[in-house]
Amino acid sequence: MDINLAGMYDTLSALIYLARINGGFFRKQILVFWMSFLLLVLPVSQVLSKEKVTFLPQWIPQAQFAGYMVAKEKGFYNEWDLDVTLLRGGPDINPFFNLAARETTFCSGWLSEGIQQRASGIEVVNLAQIIQQSSLLLIAKKERHIDTLADLNGRKVGFWMGEFYMPIRALIFKHDLNVKLVPNYTTVTILLKDAVDAMAAMWYNEYHRMILSGYNPDELSVFRFSELGVDFPEDGIYCLEKTYLSNPVMCENFVRASLKGWQYAFTHEEETLDIVMAYADAANTGTNRAHQRWMLARMKDLVLDSDTPGSFGILDRDDYRKLGQTLERMYMIDEVPEFDLFFKGWH
Amino acid sequence: MLSWFRNSIVYKMTFLVMGTASLVLGFVIAYSYHYSYEMILKGSETNARHLTLSAARRIEQEFRSVAKVAQGLADHLSVNLDNNEQTLLKLVKTSVENNPEVYGGGAIFEPGGFFKDRIAYAPYFYKAGNETRFVQLASPFYNYFQKDYYHITRLLNRPTWSDPYFDEGGGDILMVTFSAPVYWSKTRGNPEDFRGIATSDISLEWLTSLVEKIQVVQNGFGFIISDTGIFVTHPVREDIMRESIFSVAEEKNSLALREAGRKMVLNHSGFVDIGTALTPQESFLAFARIPSTGWSLGVVLPREELLADLVRLHQRTLLLALTGVCLLFVASYLLARSMARPLLRMSGAARKIATGDLAVDLSDIRSSDEVGQLAVSFEEMVEGLRQKEFIRDTFGRYLTKEVVQQLLESEDGLKLGGEQRELSLMMSDLRGFTSLTSFMAPEEILTFLNRYLGKMVEILMNHRGVIDEIIGDGILAFFGAPEPMKDHTVRAVACALNMQAAMDEINTMNELDGYAHLEMGIAVHTGQVVVGNIGSEKRSKYGVVGSDVNFTGRIEGYTVGGQVLISDTAYQLIKEYVDVRQTLTVQMKGIPGMVTLYDIRGMKGPYNIVLKDRDESPKLLKKEIVIEVHRLHKKVMDKTKIFARITHKSQTSVIVLFDRKIETWEDIRIKLADDDYPSRGGEAFGKVIHTRQLENAWEATVRVTSLSPQLYQLFKDTGSD
Incomplete structure (x- = not known):
């Protein structure tokens, strides 16, 4: 239970100030009553007023989601x-x-994904675009003689289903x-097991997992989607349009707090x-700090690196x-929303 | 400190010895450390590699036996294509139950792989405590087709070991799975015929305890990483499946560990220094391949433990060396001190000697080494100096500086034997002294004598005379040796005159002290004598011998008080300088013919001395003095008492009337007759120098040589007018 101590202190200070200048009106007993009332009611009312x-x-x-975790944990x-x-x-x-x-x-x-959802009739709105570029890569082992994109022809390429499918199709x-x-x-x-010749990977994640599996950067061929004309902006915050329309302030609050979380995360690495x-341990993801350190640093590069x-x-x-x-050209959507x-971001 | 060092042989030696020893020991220890470090490290490396390799083989055996279970099941299912579920379940169950190293196992099929109408079918058995549990993996919540153990095996179309993973399908534990493909046909290997997989699992917990049982080192630990570097077993349980050797290397910023990790995943075996990347202390990493899985067993060996023997050896060596250096310090200090202390003592002694103090005792320096020898030599030197000092002291009283010098300095100064040389001899004697002393107390005699001799020796030395002998009151001295001197006769005579002149002074002092009046006679003779060290080794003197010495003695016998008589030989040599008072011609016993002697009054020339003439003319006494006379024969008194009378008296002589004959040169003792002078004692000695026969009587002129104070007073009192 969180208590707005600062607010309470202000209120009490004001009451004490009033008691001083209107000594005759505010009896001591009345003051004690008011203060007790405030102590009991204030915290409850604060919690009650929060939007769940x-x-x-x-x-x-x-x-990848450090900003939200920090915004939550830092209050x-x-x-x-x-x-x-x-x-x-x-x-x-999904x-x-x-x-x-x-x-x-x-x-x-x-x-x-957001555009596709909106185009397909699910009325979602983008509240903030966090990653303004593509961090998607194709990585291959140089030892398997893949040096150019053309070398991939006729080879197996691993990819994740879902949202990853679109940029990969775009690239192909x-x-x-x-x-x-x-x-x-x-x-x-x-x-690693050579079940594929190349795979789609996130710069902030799988690329580094290769490094953490003993591969040195110079032993990997890396193809950046952002440099191959398929620079899809990635992570953004979404909600239903209805949610936004019914409570835009709450939505704005969520975005502002999240952005503050990101800013705090980038300046307080260890914390x-x-x-x-x-969070990772609670979910038993089996990750390690070295890897998360890399990911946080890349998120900083991606989130803060913008042309404007x-x-x-x-x-x-x-x-x-x-x-x-x-997306329209690739027949993934019928019409650009x-x-x-x-x-619905805030400028 | 520096000045100590500079000024002290002890510090110099101690620090030099200790410094050199420490340096040498330091080098030796450093070299031996380096050499044995290399050797021990090499030995340890070989040992660690060997142990790690054999441990890896043991683990490999486990993997193989687990793989065999799944492979056996897969082979069976590829051959037996019927779909009897009960047979299958029994088969899978026994494969788990009968193999203690197997945690779980299953038969996992492609859609329609077992039952034609089932998309997914995967019976799975696993151990839970003592029982074997069954679970059907196929469920809407568990898509085994997407799991690595299935998906990768299918893609690769060959048996695979999965990466370790947390399995939520069955036992919810960390495990690794061996998956062997099952085919629709007996000719296995065609991907079109892929029917599913048979699996057997190893629990990582079980594997970890297996690795922990491998005791390669005491304080190190073993771990297994997969072929992607992730920790499959690790003593820190939380790191299993979470950290990889590369993530640790990255967090620790250790390139060495990353390189080691790369070697490990590339299936090398090896031994590398990884610093503090895996342990707080410096460590080595030995690793070996586990071929089945392509995993790698790593063993971390703390450097400290690996090199414990070396460290222990060198701690001891160092301790011994330090002890040695300490002992050496003490030893060299003691040695240096044993050298320096006697040296200091000697230098102190030398300084003392320089001031003239010879009271130096170095007898406590007992060592017999070179320093001891030096001390002995030093002592001998001091003893020599002391002897010389003694000689100088002793002889110096009687000998001139020259003699002493010659005796001390010339190498054969103290050799016995001598040389024939012409010298001047001098002999002096106090008239009647021997008889006189018989009435005196011993102390008085000595005072009396020392006063006389002291003065005489002083004068002798001034004239560079050498005292041959002092017997009682008599002195024998010579001039012209050891140094040759041309004017030794002149010196001798001058010396004699001066000695006579000094008698007045002595007598004045004697009178004041109440002692007897003394008269001295001196004889000087020049002649050939033997001069040198006379005597034996034990006792010797520098002196003269020869007949001329006796002759001088004879001459002396003719002297009366205040007289200097010289021989003719002497006279001939110096006659132009001397003033002769009278010439005497005497007959000497044993010498043929007459001997001429010269009574010398004074001397001209450089010595220029003249003795006072005494009033020799006798004066008639107012009253005659009656005396008793005893004759002296060779200084022995005759008992016969002769009465006589003194009629006249001069300053030096008396005229005595005897009733019998008396000889010239006879010595006599005079005593006052008791009847006339009852209250007066005292006596006198004299020499008869002239006689004359009267009627009924003999008149003798007696030269008085010594006079008791009483008589001296009487003579003064009864003096003539």
């Missing part, structure tokens, strides 16, 4: 009158489904690749890692348009 909401990230607890959500529960994502969970089913208030997801489409896609259900084992590791300063949390209209058109209906 949930947030569902699209993957297991890791530094930033509380400061914005929110009582947030962080739900646990994972490979079997957060947009949960959003549509009203099982969560907010969720995190890729922009391509754009570069006219002839690869055999093999679904990957876990991490890099598929590549943030402690928080992240606690002050764009933190803002969805760029151009980025939206380009991605929308790409209107930007102003889709993005």
